[in-house]
Amino acid sequence: MKSTGLKKLMCAIITAGILFGTSAEVHAEEWVDPVWTEDTGWVEPSYTNPYYGGWSNCTWSAWQIALEQTGIALPSFGSAGSWLYNAAAMGYWTGYEPAAGSIIVWSHHVGYVSAVSEDGSMIYVIEGGYCGGYHEGWFPAYSSRSRQALLGYIYLY
Numbered sequence: 001m002k003s004t005g006l007k008k009l010m011c012a013i014i015t016a017g018i019l020f021g022t023s024a025e026v027h028a029e030e031w032v033d034p035v036w037t038e039d040t041g042w043v044e045p046s047y048t049n050p051y052y053g054g055w056s057n058c059t060w061s062a063w064q065i066a067l068e069q070t071g072i073a074l075p076s077f078g079s080a081g082s083w084l085y086n087a088a089a090m091g092y093w094t095g096y097e098p099a100a101g102s103i104i105v106w107s108h109h110v111g112y113v114s115a116v117s118e119d120g121s122m123i124y125v126i127e128g129g130y131c132g133g134y135h136e137g138w139f140p141a142y143s144s145r146s147r148q149a150l151l152g153y154i155y156l157y
Helices: 005-019 058-070 080-089
Strands: 035-037 041-043 093-095 102-106 109-116 122-130 134-138 152-157
Touching: 058 080, 058 109, 058 122, 080 102, 080 109, 080 152, 093 134
Parallel strands: none
Antiparallel strands: 035 041, 093 152, 102 109, 102 152, 109 122, 122 134
């Protein structure tokens, strides 16, 4: 995940504060990644889904499932087919190897990969927008789907 270095820096600052007598106290279950903005400096991120349409929209669904499964509030990556490119441009690791806890990106569809078969040939995808609503099931890890080319995976760990 792209903010690991930031987390380490913030933990070091908090630890230094504790060691040198300031009253900073952090509990692991309360930790959220801060976000830098030019106007306000460091602020806590919004957990508002930037997409619309609920389960009938694959981007809304993938964003929501990623938040629920990993606690990561992703930025808006745009339309489904642009997720891989935009995620890479924003510093997320991307690639072509399936991994549990990743987002799969096809040319016009995205979904959350919750599991990979032992031989790596199949992935279990949780998704919305498939026939208009929530869906989950096993799919080939390296091939197109419903005439949509596989573009790759966005790794969220």
